[in-house]
Amino acid sequence: MEKKQKIMTHRGKFITRDGIFKRKEEFHKKQAKLPFEEKIKILMELQEIADNIKNNYRNKYKKVRT
């Protein structure tokens, strides 16, 4: 598929593969420019999510074993 190939999504909106990746890159750069305090808050939330996933996994695993 060509990078510039138009893809219709919804309500007559078009995107291209190129456009998707460009917007992704822009998003990451924008995230990188957030204030440090804001980033640390996000990190704490990420850690909480990761811990919850780990605990859920552990509990499930425990249940299977016992």
Add this chain to the structure above:
Amino acid sequence: MKKTFQVINELKKRGLIVDYAVGGGIATIFYTETFLTYDLDIFIVVKFHPEKNIIDLSYLFDYLTSEGYKWKGEHIVIEDIPVQFIVADELEKEAIENARSIKYEGEEIKIFSPEYLIAILLRTGRKKDIEKVEKITEQAEFDEQKLKMILKKFGIKGGRQWRRNRK
């Protein structure tokens, strides 16, 4: 994390460490989008007594444990944040000297500049370090000439390979 930085700054005020800067994942996050990391790497300069021929950090950890902070594996948990203190080598000492002073919730802290951070990560060279380098170079502004000078000065060869892969 503000309280953690306050405790670390207190170590410097009390003369328990000469100087410090934040490195590792948290320093990377300062320049990039947030990603999951757990510990806070603090690179420290301490007084070295050549006659003892040993770097003794017991006074530092004695102080921290007397303040109620506990060990968890390799880390000492300061105000809920697992902190790893790393005694700086020559490259890291220079990185601390050239570190940026920033404010975190009003608390002044020192953080590695992106050029020194990249150099240190490249020298370590694990997959996760190279991933951090990729993030910094994609998402942050840094002085490529300065980075080249640091890599050359400290003979960091990983840099050459990484630059080749980048092209």
